[in-house]
Amino acid sequence: MNKPLRRVSVFCLAMILVLMGWATWIQGAKASDYDDDPHNPRVAIAKYSAPLGNILVGGQPVTGSAATNANLKYKRTYKDGPLYAPVTGFSSQIFGSTQLESLYSDLLGGTDSRLQTPADSLLHERPKGGDVATTIDPKVQKAGYDALGGKTGAAIALDPATGRILGMVSTPSYDPGKFAGSGTADQKAWQAMSQDSRQPNLNRALRQPLPPGSTFKLVVAAAALENGLYSSVDQPTDSPDPYTLPNTSTKLTNESTSAPCENATIRTALQYSCNTVFAKMAVDLGKDKVRAQAEKFGFNDGKLDVPVRATKSVYPSDMDQAQTALSGIGQFDDQATPLQMAMVASAIADGGDLKTPQLVDELTDGGGNTVQKNSPRTYRKAMSAQTAAQLRSAMQTVVDKGTGSNAQIGGLTVGGKTGTAQHGVNNSGTPYAWFVSYADDGKGHRVAVAVMVEDGHAARNEVSGNGLAAPIAKAMMQAALT
Incomplete structure (x- = not known):
């Protein structure tokens, strides 16, 4: 064989080997990538070739095919x-x-390896899709949805003993x-x-x-009790009214000029929602102690999965004393x-025990x-059981005698x-209304609720946690325990 022909032969052989290697790589190492690529039409064709498994609420499917x-x-x-x-x-x-439909798509679609039986493997058949049983109580869910009505906001109810998300x-x-679907109406x-x-x-x-x-004042109160700044919710605090923010000439005041906030106890300060008390308390504790307490509740955790990933809640670290004061009343950053x-x-x-919130109770196969x-x-x-008991008592005072009266049941x-919560440039936006609460039926059953109303269609001066958010929490607590 002459030299030019030999070179061509070697080149062609090399190209064949490269092609074979490429094909092997595509079919082997990259196969799963193509199988998972949402732009691969075969993925959708396979997924929707049979009815999907269902997501269950209260044991009943809220999805179908x-x-x-x-x-x-x-x-x-x-x-x-x-x-x-x-x-x-x-x-x-x-x-x-998205969400449970995405996280459990393999189970719902029948491709989860845990669903495979020997017969399925032998016959190369895809098993029937499995079901996802949620922790949601349909009564609690509907009560929250109806109570929110046309407002922009959110509400969530937890079982404190288990972490189950009830609504x-x-x-x-x-x-x-x-x-x-895939039709024109779906696209519109x-x-x-x-x-x-x-x-x-x-x-x-x-x-x-x-x-x-x-609502963040609960975190600051917990930090004060846990760190020994105050021994009881009924011990007077060292709190001037008004309170001048450290290293500034800015005077922080309270919503009501008649509220007994000067040197108020934690119970009274929660009852009347005294800004001056908790701003100074945060400064006295220092940002590091407040942040440590906040993180025990879950702040600054960017990997909280329920199993849907929750956005991180933030208590900032880079603050001066004036900013720390504002952070103590749930403002600043x-x-x-x-x-x-x-x-x-x-x-x-x-x-004081915090359970991991969970939205899914059980996964089952098609049978x-x-x-x-x-x-x-x-x-x-x-926190300690003693601190938790004191805060429960103080929170009861808020509902029985203070700013949370609309949550009484x-x-x-x-x-x-x-x-x-104020927001906007120079606090020009409509405030956010919050209410956090718990209810106990005295028989071992409890529920914890948080409500946030972002836009309640109310005039700025009529926005309050008690007026807008507390009735929603009340509805969910009633549904859970009565």
């Missing part, structure tokens, strides 16, 4: 879609999936069934939702951190989700057999804390 006449043989359907959208998320033939509401909401519905300035697809309960306002504030109330209600059962898990010990012991 409907036959179509297209290549994608089945599409997702939803029962009471807007009510449960913050729980389920959506599964769309065009636009993918998780976000409004305005959306109907995931309207864009579950998706476009309308995506362009809605109210962001109906935002899960405000988990992913809308806002200034918590005076404090940010909290309703989930986070429900965790604060939950820890107080459960004697109803348990694949995974979730048990309660301790998140952290947030006959036959139940109720404790709460109101909050009105």
Whole structure:
């Protein structure tokens, strides 16, 4: 063989080897990437070739599947879609999936390896999709949704003893069934939702951190008791009224000039929501001690999964003393989700023990057999039992005699804390209304609730945690315990 021909032969052989290697790499190492690529039409065709498993609330499915006449043989359907959208998320033939629909897509679609039986493997058949049983109590969910009504906001209810999420509401909401298919109507519905300035697809309960306002005073009070700054909620504090912010000439005042805030006890300061008391208390403790206490409740945790990932709630670290004072009343750069504030109330209600919030109770296969059962898990010990008991007592005073009177429920012991958080340039925006609470039926059953109303369509001077948020919490607590 002459030299030029030999070179061509070697080159061709090399090209063949490269091609074979490339094909092997594509079919082997990259196969899973292509299988998981949402732009691969075969993925959607396979997923929607059979009915999906369901997401259950109270043991009943709130999802379903409907036959179509297209290549994608089945599409997702939803029962009471807007009510449960913050729980389920959506599964769309065009636009993918979110929340539980996304996290458990393999189980719901039958491709989870835990569903495989020997017969399935032998016959190369995909098992029937499994089900996801949530912790949601339908009565609590509907009570929160109805009470929020046309307001923009969120509410979440926890069982303090287990961490089970009993209700998780976000409004305005959306109907995931309207864009579950691939038709023109589905595309128009998706476009309308995506362009809605109210962001109906935002899960405000988990992913809308806002200034918590005076509800954060519970965290500061816990820090003061845990660190020995004060020994009791009934010990007078060292608190001038008004309070001059450190190293400034700015005087911090209270909402009511007649409130007995000067040197008030923690109980009285919570009852009247005294800014001066908790601002100075935060400075006296120092930002590091307040932050340490906040983090015991879950602040600054960027990996809180319920199992849906919650947005991190923030207690800042880089502050001077004046900023620390403002952080003590839930302002400056404090940010909290309703989930986070429900965790604060939950820890107080459960004697200082904070359970990890969880939205999913059980996973089952297509035959109803348990694949995974979730048990309660301790998140952290947030405070001592003594501190928790004192804060429960002080929160009861807020509801019985103070700013949280709209949360009173006959036959139940109720404790709460109101909050009105300012925002906007020079606090020009409509304040956010907060209410965090717990209720106890005296028979071993408790519930913790946090409500945030972002826009209640009320005049600025009429916005209050007691007026807008407390009735929503009351409705959810009643549904859970009565």
